[in-house]
Amino acid sequence: xxxxxxxxxxxxxxxxxxxxxxxxxxxxxxxxxxxxxxxxxxxxxxxxxxxxxxxxxxxxxxxxxxxxxxxxxxxxxxxxxxxxxxxxxxxxxxxxxxxxxxxxxxxxxxxxxxxxxxxxxxxxxxxxxxxxxxxxxxxxxxxxxxxxxxxxxxxxxxxxxxxxxxxxxxxxxxxxxxxxxxxxxxxxxxxxxxxxxxxxxxxxxxxxxxxxxxxxxxxxxxxxxxxxxxxxxxxxxxxxxxxxxxxxxxxxxxxxxxxxxxxxxxxxxxxxxxxxxxxxxxx
Amino acid sequence: xxxxxxxxxxxxxxxxxxxxxxxxxxxxxxxxxxxxxxxxxxxxxxxxxxxxxxxxxxxxxxxxxxxxxxxxxxxxxxxxxxxxxxxxxxxxxxxxxxxxxxxxxxxxxxxxxxxxxxxxxxxxxxxxxxxxxxxxxxxxxxxxxxxxxxxxxxxxxxxxxxxxxxxxxxxxxxxxxxxxxxxxxxxxxxxxxxxxxxxxxxxxxxxxxxxxxxxxxxxxxxxxxxxxxxxxxxxx
Amino acid sequence: xxxxxxxxxxxxxxxxxxxxxxxxxxxxxxxxxxxxxxxxxxxxxxxxxxxxxxxxxxxxxxxxxxxxxxxxxxxxxxxxxxxxxxxxxxxxxxxxxxxxxxxxxxxxxxxxxxxxxxxxxxxxxxxxxxxxxxxxxxxxxxxxxxxxxxxxxxxxxxxxxxxxxxxxxxxxxxxxxxxxxxxxxxxxxxxxxxxxxxxxxxxxxxxxxxxxxxxxxxxxxxxxxxxxxxxxxxxxx
Numbered sequence: 001x002x003x004x005x006x007x008x009x010x011x012x013x014x015x016x017x018x019x020x021x022x023x024x025x026x027x028x029x030x031x032x033x034x035x036x037x038x039x040x041x042x043x044x045x046x047x048x049x050x051x052x053x054x055x056x057x058x059x060x061x062x063x064x065x066x067x068x069x070x071x072x073x074x075x076x077x078x079x080x081x082x083x084x085x086x087x088x089x090x091x092x093x094x095x096x097x098x099x100x101x102x103x104x105x106x107x108x109x110x111x112x113x114x115x116x117x118x119x120x121x122x123x124x125x126x127x128x129x130x131x132x133x134x135x136x137x138x139x140x141x142x143x144x145x146x147x148x149x150x151x152x153x154x155x156x157x158x159x160x161x162x163x164x165x166x167x168x169x170x171x172x173x174x175x176x177x178x179x180x181x182x183x184x185x186x187x188x189x190x191x192x193x194x195x196x197x198x199x200x201x202x203x204x205x206x207x208x209x210x211x212x213x214x215x216x217x218x219x220x221x222x223x224x225x226x227x228x229x230x231x232x233x234x235x236x237x238x239x240x241x242x243x244x245x246x247x248x249x250x251x252x253x254x255x256x257x258x259x260x261x262x263x264x265x266x267x268x269x270x271x272x273x274x275x276x277x278x279x280x281x282x283x
Numbered sequence: 284x285x286x287x288x289x290x291x292x293x294x295x296x297x298x299x300x301x302x303x304x305x306x307x308x309x310x311x312x313x314x315x316x317x318x319x320x321x322x323x324x325x326x327x328x329x330x331x332x333x334x335x336x337x338x339x340x341x342x343x344x345x346x347x348x349x350x351x352x353x354x355x356x357x358x359x360x361x362x363x364x365x366x367x368x369x370x371x372x373x374x375x376x377x378x379x380x381x382x383x384x385x386x387x388x389x390x391x392x393x394x395x396x397x398x399x400x401x402x403x404x405x406x407x408x409x410x411x412x413x414x415x416x417x418x419x420x421x422x423x424x425x426x427x428x429x430x431x432x433x434x435x436x437x438x439x440x441x442x443x444x445x446x447x448x449x450x451x452x453x454x455x456x457x458x459x460x461x462x463x464x465x466x467x468x469x470x471x472x473x474x475x476x477x478x479x480x481x482x483x484x485x486x487x488x489x490x491x492x493x494x495x496x497x498x499x500x501x502x503x504x505x506x507x508x509x510x511x512x513x514x515x516x517x518x519x
Numbered sequence: 520x521x522x523x524x525x526x527x528x529x530x531x532x533x534x535x536x537x538x539x540x541x542x543x544x545x546x547x548x549x550x551x552x553x554x555x556x557x558x559x560x561x562x563x564x565x566x567x568x569x570x571x572x573x574x575x576x577x578x579x580x581x582x583x584x585x586x587x588x589x590x591x592x593x594x595x596x597x598x599x600x601x602x603x604x605x606x607x608x609x610x611x612x613x614x615x616x617x618x619x620x621x622x623x624x625x626x627x628x629x630x631x632x633x634x635x636x637x638x639x640x641x642x643x644x645x646x647x648x649x650x651x652x653x654x655x656x657x658x659x660x661x662x663x664x665x666x667x668x669x670x671x672x673x674x675x676x677x678x679x680x681x682x683x684x685x686x687x688x689x690x691x692x693x694x695x696x697x698x699x700x701x702x703x704x705x706x707x708x709x710x711x712x713x714x715x716x717x718x719x720x721x722x723x724x725x726x727x728x729x730x731x732x733x734x735x736x737x738x739x740x741x742x743x744x745x746x747x748x749x750x751x752x753x754x755x756x
Contacts, residue, residue, distance in 0.1 A: 046473040084460035090716045110713025157711040182698045349731030351689045354724045395682045402678040406644040440640035441679050451584045488583040495582030
């Protein structure tokens with residue numbers, strides 16, 4: 001039947017198109033000087049501004065920028081960047097599909113069993129809580145919030161924030177924060193939920209609060225006076241290395257030390273976060 | 284409590300999303316192309332005479348249908364390279380991500396397509412086949428000219444269901460970094476620090492709904508075309 | 520290599536989440552079959568206004584990703600309800616509604632739309648002569664349907680209902696977005712601390728296979744019972 005032939009033809013063309021289109025993101029096979037080792041660097045694609053994919057489809061973000069600088073200092077390596085989901089990044093690095101990855105990882109002893117953590121962190125996240133200004137007299141830090149009500153917007157357990165709150169709860173058995181698990185949902189809901197009283201606080205990244213509430217033209221700008229933010233602390237973030245890549249990790253350490261000394265890290269931090277995030281790291 | 288909602292954002296974000304439809308369609312067609320033939324073979328084995336083939340087909344279909352799609356994707360993404368490495372010595376880690384997505388979704392689709400085809404085939408009265416053979420058609424001709432067209436009509440609504448579901452399954456590709464429109468929607472939301480999520484999702488749902496309506500219309504036309512000459516007792 | 524103690528521990532933990540998954544599935548199937556059947560009838564008989572509404576409804580639910588439906592139901596509904604309650608002066612606390620009810624609602628809606636199409640095609644496979652014959656020998660319409668038409672339609676529908684049921688089971692993993700702890704949720708929560716995702720996914724895989732094999736076996740038995748009338752002893756080509 002002619003119709004099915006045409007249909008089949010269209011299907012085959014479309015499949016070929018998908019194949020060709022997908023091939024665009026296959027690894028570059030550019031000619032390079034002999035001896036250069038290709039490093040497959042994965043990064044999470046939706047953790048703005050640490051790791052993300054920008055409007056032009058390029059890998060971008062603070063951690064990616066740092067890795068690019070590290071790559072420049074290490075001529076024997078060539079980094080290739082693969083944006084992907086958190087799950088694939090973690091499974092991939094563990095299994096060796098990727099050599100190194102960044103996703104704003106916080107260090108825990110459990111994770112150290114599976115991956116190599118270098119000696120130098122790549123960045124830090126400032127986290128704190130957003131709450132209703134009407135409670136500002138009662139809430140000025142995490143402890144007072146826990147005593148106030150402890151009703152916190154649910155957090156995705158894969159999110160490292162979970163570990164931070166858990167850690168807080170272990171250190172403060174008397175007044176604990178009510179920690180509920182959830183898959184990460186849009187921030188738009190979290191702010192609304194705090195505003196309408198469903199929850200009393202939202203574990204928020206400082207940058208997110210600034211962009212969503214304080215900036216001119218921000219989506220929640222009209223609630224500027226109804227919402228307040230208090231930072232808790234800065235937690236260092238680390239890249240993860242596959243267990244076989246100790247040599248690469250050491251090279252990375254050397255490069256980071258150089259970048260810290262010449263101020264590149266601080267400059268990048270200013271560019272992506274608007275401030276030096278390392279100042280908040282207490283340890 | 285007024286949730287900040289900016290309806291003007293919806294038409295603004297649609298042009299940003301549309302280019303990624305090529306990925307969504309590519310995955311859709313690729314999956315259908317891979318899944319239908321495999322599904323057909325599985326259904327044929329299940330309905331055939333050999334007990335061994337029946338058993339194998341049942342097991343494969345059963346196992347495939349139990350597998351969550353994300354698990355299948357990881358199995359393909361991590362397992363196939365290992366397989367190719369050991370058997371053929373070829374490193375396919377650099378292959379296009381679309382290949383792995385289509386492999387995973389295609390296999391899963393084959394399982395549900397096999398079941399759809401099987402139930403459609405069994406819905407056609409056995410008498411049709413017997414009558415055809417009686418008047419001198421070979422088994423193959425009886426199948427192709429008499430049974431298949433009727434089975435096809437029965438299968439159509441269910442195939443339509445499957446195609447529409449496949450359209451949305453493509454968003455799974457996001458997990459290994461291949462961005463389709465749903466993935467791009469998520470990226471856009473993240474680039475806006477999580478704001479305008481509802482508007483972006485509404486834009487996405489408008490696009491998906493339009494596509495679904497088009498597929499449904501297409502299938503209705505197909506159903507009407509292929510069931511002419513059949514006494515359609517119930518006005519569908 | 521693989522952390523075996525984590526593997527075993529999380530596997531057992533995931534098993535405890537099976538009732539949650541099955542609950543959502545069972546409720547959705549029950550609602551979906553009943554309302555889906557009515558919807559299918561409405562569309563087949565082209566009942567005036569209802570048929571078009573049903574068509575739009577099915578089209579919308581099937582046409583939008585479940586993720587969006589969950590988002591709308593879980594974020595908008597409570598806020599809307601809360602605003603409504605406040606205005607009407609009802610003192611109920613909307614936010615204390617167990618999220619599983621939202622899960623029931625979303626998945627039932629979805630299943631209804633899917634099953635109405637399955638049932639529609641199944642009903643169409645039963646030849647009208649059956650209905651006419653039944654009415655001729657004096658059965659009421661209700662008896663004709665329940666004793667003659669529906670059993671035959673079900674025989675055609677069962678494999679596709681099984682497909683829909685298994686899909687539903689796998690889709691319930693999205694219920695996690697509403698903080699409902701199903702199988703996938705439990706495994707991933709355990710994995711988050713030490714990043715034991717490979718083990719977690721293996722466990723998820725194993726548990727889903729067990730659940731689905733059992734469900735498919737049940738549907739297989741159901742299919743055999745319903746298709747007894749078709750077994751003429753002849754073997755299909």
